[in-house]
Amino acid sequence: MATQGLIGAVEAGGTKFVLALAKADGEVIARTRLPTNTPAETWPAMNNFFTQSSAKHGPITAFGVASFGPIDIDPASANYGTFTTTPKPGWSGARFHDALAHFNAPIMVDTDVNGAAIGEWQAGAGQGCRTLAYTTIGTGVGTGVVRDGRSLMGISHFESGHIVPPRNHINDPFQGICPYHGNCIEGLASGPAIERRWGRSLDQLVNEPAAIALIADYVAHLASTLVLLHMPDRLIFGGGVMKAPGLIAAVRKATAAKLNGYVQHPRLDPRLEKYIVTPGLGDDAGITGAIELGRQAFARA
Ligand code: ZN
Secondary structure: OOOOOEEEEEEEOOOEEEEEEEOOOOOEEEEEEEEOOOHHHHHHHHHHHHHHHHHHHOOEEEEEEEEOOOEOOOOOOOOOOEEOOOOOOOOOOOEHHHHOHHHOOOEEEEEHHHHHHHHHHHHOOOOOOOEEEEEEEOOOEEEEEEEOOEEOOOOOOOOHHHOOOOOOOOOOOOOOOEOOOEOOHHHHHOHHHHHHHHOOOHHHOOOOHHHHHHHHHHHHHHHHHHHHHHOOOEEEEEOHHHHOOOHHHHHHHHHHHHHOOOOOOOOOOOOOOOOEEOOOOHHHHHHHHHHHHHHHHHHHO
């Protein structure tokens, strides 16, 4: 078996690409960021970075990509690595494997939230977990579930943000903003939903305990659902909304109330302070996960 050279890592977000060249042990030796324009602009800029940094530091033997979507992440699919129905102009049909073809290296592509989940499992708040659920509550809502370092999927990536939580219409008459469901968790508790409902972000509503409690209740519905479906060792909740002071504590309390003692395991401490946590890597979770995906691409090739 060939020895692993350098890893090309891509964290592709809706507004920016973060690119890194890393050693097999994860040490980053070059890094840059690019705006997410059209593929006609962003692909050549991405290739330039990898070509130039590789010329300086050595050959790239695998790529890992953690990307915005929707994108085909099924390695068995003919369209693996292809953007599907994204409304972002030019990206529908664009494929990472085409963009990186001339490096002739194996590529593993996953979603941005799965990438962050893998990053947290590898080097952040999910270290030591066999099963980890990482959820972002931000512009959108999504969950990556990692088992022994590999993200789980079915016919496609999971869509936890579109679970519809129970609602008290007197407490919350807001209709929700999801174009498909209205009042799913993303439609009720994402950053844009909070802005639409109250005209402010949640961290500007810290003096309104009812607002924090309402969002915590929706997030806790997702948390308790993740426990019942996946029995993770730990739940991580990140994203812009989760930075609101007091929210994570309120989510722990509401989740404990919903589970009501049903799940008994040493992993679930009574107040869930060790069980439901914030991310350990902050903004570096995605690129850390992309490097791990590159490592997996090499191992699988
Ligand atoms: Zn929805």
